[in-house]
Amino acid sequence: MRINVIKAYFKKEVIDLIRNKMIILTYLIPLMILILFGFGIKMEVTHVRTIIIDNDHSKLSLEIINKFSHTKYFDVKVENLTYKEALHKIQTNKADMIIIIPPSFSKNLYKGAQIGVFIDGSFPLRAVTLQGYVEKVLINGFNIKLPIKIENRNFFNESMRDYNAIVPGLFGLIFLVVPASLAAIMIVKEKEVGTIFNFYSAPITKIEFIISKLIPPFLFHSVNIFILLILALYLFDVPFRGNFFIFWIASEIYILISVGIGLLVSIITSTQIAALVLSVVITIIPGFLYSGILMPISSMGKESLIEAHIFPVMYYNHLVYDSFLVGEGFKSGGNILYFFILCAYAVILITLGTLFLKKAIK
């Protein structure tokens, strides 16, 4: 490895990014995603696993059960459980919501009888949305008041603030999509314009070239870690309970994974526009789906659960959520494992890139 080669490319790349104004996008896009999505995510919730405990067995209670059963929003099961057992179901993620109809409910309705509703609160946004649905069904349909209690399975978000769930999830999205597309564009540009010949014809090794081309997007986005962290903490008031170093290093490795994806994309594309489209498409979908923003990993079906484990997003997000909201850090074996899985991803992607990159016209 020769420093002069890396220096040559680094200098050139920085000058180029600044003069062609790409640097603005490098910092503007992550910022925009964080702000727009942080403030603006809304979700529809369907197929909520709902257990209804009917202690009343009246005409009214049957009507209520019917009403819930006949929408796509709820998958209703009627079961005979105690309050404690029901709560346990939420805590072990066997159910998302419990509705308890007390004995003699219909008789006491005029005296102000109440229905108990318990909702899994680990994903606050979803919980709040759910609460809205339930209220709509009960109050509009039956004019029933109800005390709803949101049960926090993991006791993450006791303050029930949405930002706490969404903002950390966006880190995994941003640092997957943006560095990958930047890296892919920067490499493919050389192919498109023809300057790739400088690499082909000079005595430079593939590894030197890859390192030279990946360092600039990597470093530029490393700065974004801090920018986004500051925004999360001060604009969105998300708490930070974990270890900063774990968060930082995990983020750097994750960015490395992303530029590694960019490298692979640049190998199979030959125009900048194709590189951009492909890198965005292959990162944004898993970035969203498995970031845990839309739905908690734990409540996924078996197939999507396996898929989630294929993409690096889930592992990183787990570490990020832990750093922001829980703070277990490396005291948890799971976190250590995830950390090493991320390292393995980075190594594998960049090794693949080195293998597949051809130092010749194809």
Added chain:
Amino acid sequence: MSSKFQALDSKNILLEVKNVSVSYGKKIAIKNASFSLKEKEILGFIGADGAGKSSTLHAIAGVVSFDGEIIYKNYVYYSPKEAEKIKNEISLMPQGLGLVLYDFLTIKEHFDFFRDLRGLKKAMEYETKLLKMAGLYEFQDRLAVNLSGGMRQKLSLILSLLPRPKLLILDEPTTGVDPISRAELWDIVNEMRNNGMSAIISTAYMSEASKMDRILLFDEGEIIAKGTSEELIADIKDYTYEGEMESKECFSFNKRTYCLNSLSLKKTTPTLEGVFFVNALKKSKKPIIFEIPKKNLQMPEIIVKANCLTKKFGKFIADNCINLEFKKGEILGLLGANGAGKTTLIKMLLGLYPIDKGELYLLNKRIKSYEDRIELKSKIGYVSQKFSLYKDLTIKENLDYFAKMHGLSVNETNKKIKDYSEMLGFSEYLNAFPKEVPLGINQRFSVAAALMHEPVVLFLDEPTSGVDTVARSAFWRLLRKLKENLGISILITTHYMSEAEYCDRVVVLKRGIKIVDDEVEKLHKKYPGLDFEEIFLEIYKEKNEN
């Protein structure tokens, strides 16, 4: 000009190419090329577009996979990977206008980059010499994107000389380079050869090729002839006649006619260019006959009138108070060294650059605002220095696109595409992508694109640069026909001084100032016995002393 490089004084073989073939998918670019290169030898590659010159050069430089073997000194290699070992002794300049340049780096930053890339020490004296040779010394802080086409080419060239290679590989290095710089480049290459360098150079300028030690002639993926320029020329002397004529059986170009059948014309000494024509004839290729129906387009006597047009970039004056009159049915050649301001002037006339000072009349209409131009857009056709084609569209789709831009109906468009592709001889390539076809075809279909909307005037910026000889001769016949049958006026820039003979009048620019504006015939009278290249050099020298 005609003097040879200093003769060889070494017999040692530096490079040996044995049965090298390169193919891209099914297409075979070069088949079984075998030749050798001695130390201090300069070998020239000539041949039509797509004949396999670049692929051979790429194989030697180790940037493309090939079959066969190549031996450099005592090192044998069979693949780009194995060629890595010798890359620090080789320098490659690929074909294309400044392809290896980074648009947003200055000239100076390019030197820094290439120096670091190759791990070289800064050699002030040598670098200064290169920059001065290329005429770029004063412009070191200019971004590559703001350099003229020829300046970009020269920058790429001197960058390839920076590592002082043992083997220099240049792929059409002088395309778009002006005659003065071309001469200087040869001086430098010659000097470096005397210091022990060898070179393989492909070129489209036959006057250059004739100065090389040995020449390989490429045709359709094979090397069909080897030898000195005298040897190659000797083979065709029976087919070379004086003067030009229009014929279905013979090619005419640059005051000579080439024919396999004997003609009643006087025989003359051939030039290297003739090799291409004779070769084409032997392959039973015939000159394309352009059949353009006569039409009478309505237009005023004066197409363009410019009073003291001026363009500045910051403090730099690219065009300084240029007066120009361009008449109906005229072919006007715009000549000048690289960076003289030709492209800038054309862009001002077209409204692609705002005019800093001066008055412009197009078709008798004073042009002041953008709106003034919109009306005239349909009257003007333009082919830019880089042929602005869309790489991702096929030739037909490109033409469709241009037609749509000008609001032609679908029927009209299809008819025009059919007509032009037949007239200009590229109908078999309609479904190919621009990069798959020879440059000469791209050039003709760019002209077709510019003709789609039936303009009365064409602006062509270096349409023949890098285009092979046979295609160039066809192109000039096409321009004549357009002029004669449609009455179109054509403004054209070129660095082939021999092509200036085909213009009615030439305007010569030097550093943004117009130094000559005269009819070609009159210039010949003024400088008797000189060919146009010599006249051009003479004019440039004279005006230097003033």
